[in-house]
Amino acid sequence: MSIVKVSRDGVFGEGNQEKFGGSYVSEELKSALRKLDDAFQRYKEDEEFEREFQYYLKEYVGRPNPLYFADRLTNELGGAKIYLKREDLNHTGAHKINNTIGQVLLANRMNVKRIIAETGAGQHGVATATVCALFNIPCTIYMGEVDIERQALNVFRMQMLGAEVVAAKSGNRTLKEAVDEALNDFSQNYADTFYLIGSVVGPHPFPLIVRHFQSIIGREAKQQILDKEGRLPDLITACVGGGSNAVGLFYPFVDDPNVRIVGVEPAGKGIATGIHAAPLCTGKPDIIHGFRCHVMEDAENCHSIAAGLDYPGVGPEHSYYKHIGRADYVSITDEEALRAFLTLSKTEGIIPALESSHAVAYAMKVAPTMNKDEIIIVSLSGRGDKDVAQVYDMLHVHPSLQET
Numbered sequence: 001m002s003i004v005k006v007s008r009d010g011v012f013g014e015g016n017q018e019k020f021g022g023s024y025v026s027e028e029l030k031s032a033l034r035k036l037d038d039a040f041q042r043y044k045e046d047e048e049f050e051r052e053f054q055y056y057l058k059e060y061v062g063r064p065n066p067l068y069f070a071d072r073l074t075n076e077l078g079g080a081k082i083y084l085k086r087e088d089l090n091h092t093g094a095h096k097i098n099n100t101i102g103q104v105l106l107a108n109r110m111n112v113k114r115i116i117a118e119t120g121a122g123q124h125g126v127a128t129a130t131v132c133a134l135f136n137i138p139c140t141i142y143m144g145e146v147d148i149e150r151q152a153l154n155v156f157r158m159q160m161l162g163a164e165v166v167a168a169k170s171g172n173r174t175l176k177e178a179v180d181e182a183l184n185d186f187s188q189n190y191a192d193t194f195y196l197i198g199s200v201v202g203p204h205p206f207p208l209i210v211r212h213f214q215s216i217i218g219r220e221a222k223q224q225i226l227d228k229e230g231r232l233p234d235l236i237t238a239c240v241g242g243g244s245n246a247v248g249l250f251y252p253f254v255d256d257p258n259v260r261i262v263g264v265e266p267a268g269k270g271i272a273t274g275i276h277a278a279p280l281c282t283g284k285p286d287i288i289h290g291f292r293c294h295v296m297e298d299a300e301n302c303h304s305i306a307a308g309l310d311y312p313g314v315g316p317e318h319s320y321y322k323h324i325g326r327a328d329y330v331s332i333t334d335e336e337a338l339r340a341f342l343t344l345s346k347t348e349g350i351i352p353a354l355e356s357s358h359a360v361a362y363a364m365k366v367a368p369t370m371n372k373d374e375i376i377i378v379s380l381s382g383r384g385d386k387d388v389a390q391v392y393d394m395l396h397v398h399p400s401l402q403e404t
């Protein structure tokens with residue numbers, strides 16, 4: 001039996017333990033979520049559905065992607081062997097497409113007329129617009145007005161793919177407001193609208209749906225490491241924004257007691273400054289966006305060099321892993337992530353996303369403290385092409401980083 005306990009209403013935990021997840025939403029939204037849960041329960045066991053999911057993962061996304069042995073990086077660090085799970089090689093350049101393919105197939109089965117989604121920097125918006133183009137489903141993306149200005153190129157990309165981008169104009173006009181607008185739209189229009197959420201967050205059943213589709217990462221990695229090394233890894237690690245690439249890698253390993261699991265949060269400008277996005281390392285359990293998880297003390301200060309990690313809450317499954325001690329959560333600063341970005345580019349010829357660079361930075365820290373026969377798997381959640389212009393600007397402010 002799995003150590004992950006989830007009740008029927010999506011609460012992680014049991015007995016008197018602290019509870020995470022659940023569904024703290026209006027009655028209208030509850031009806032919408034019940035309908036979604038029924039469809040998910042039915043199709044996750046459906047062979048034809050699974051066959052179709054596997055078809056698109058192979059023919060459209062390009063799976064299985066490699067588990068690549070980073071030989072040069074390993075040698076330079078002189079410790080544990082580092083393997084990279086290459087989600088960056090997926091179509092559209094990150095792990096997000098695994099989930100959007102799965103959910104669009106679910107939406108198709110439910111005969112919806114339109115799909116809506118939230119997006120922060122635009123990555124989930126682009127992944128959603130991509131599958132909506134593929135399946136010819138009208139698509140509306142909610143995005144904060146501030147983010148629309150900052151990410152003009154991603155807005156244009158979504159429009160090219162046929163999506164309508166709608167500005168969220170309340171509050172800070174960023175991701176939080178975009179989620180609020182999307183949930184509001186969904187609660188009013190659920191008869192014919194599907195809300196395609198981007199990470200293992202939100203009220204039940206969203207975290208379980210996204211975990212289900214992202215677990216392909218860990219299932220492949222497990223088989224690949226057994227084929228290459230004949231044994232399980234000693235440590236697996238991934239960056240944690242909402243937490244979907246991390247849960248995707250971790251979940252198939254949670255019941256393997258000898259595999260150490262470490263999630264990496266963004267420490268931003270440093271935990272002590274308060275300017276970061278590390279709710280598991282610093283926050284307290286609270287309710288955000290209709291579910292219970294660790295939430296940052298001061299969500300106004302939420303910041304990371306990596307736009308995709310910039311969220312003040314976190315997937316409830318991570319809060320649960322932390323609570324029961326199954327995973328550890330550490331943090332990596334903007335500057336450490338930037339160094340890892342440059343190091344991996346130079347030593348392996350792989351430019352990682354700034355998000356993924358947090359996990360790479362942690363592996364670079366810990367590998368030299370481990371034995372040479374030990375194994376680390378790092379989720380390389382996405383490619384860094386999208387970040388090259390931002391890094392260019394930063395290196396002109398801190399030219400000294402170039403010498404590392």
Ligand SMILES: *Cc1c(COP(=O)(O)O)cnc(C)c1O
Pocket residue numbers: 094095096123124198199200239240241242243244245246308309353355356381382383
């Ligand atoms: C969106 C994104 C993340 C953060 O999302 P999770 O749900 O925490 O995985 C990480 N890496 C990349 C490349 C992303 O695009």
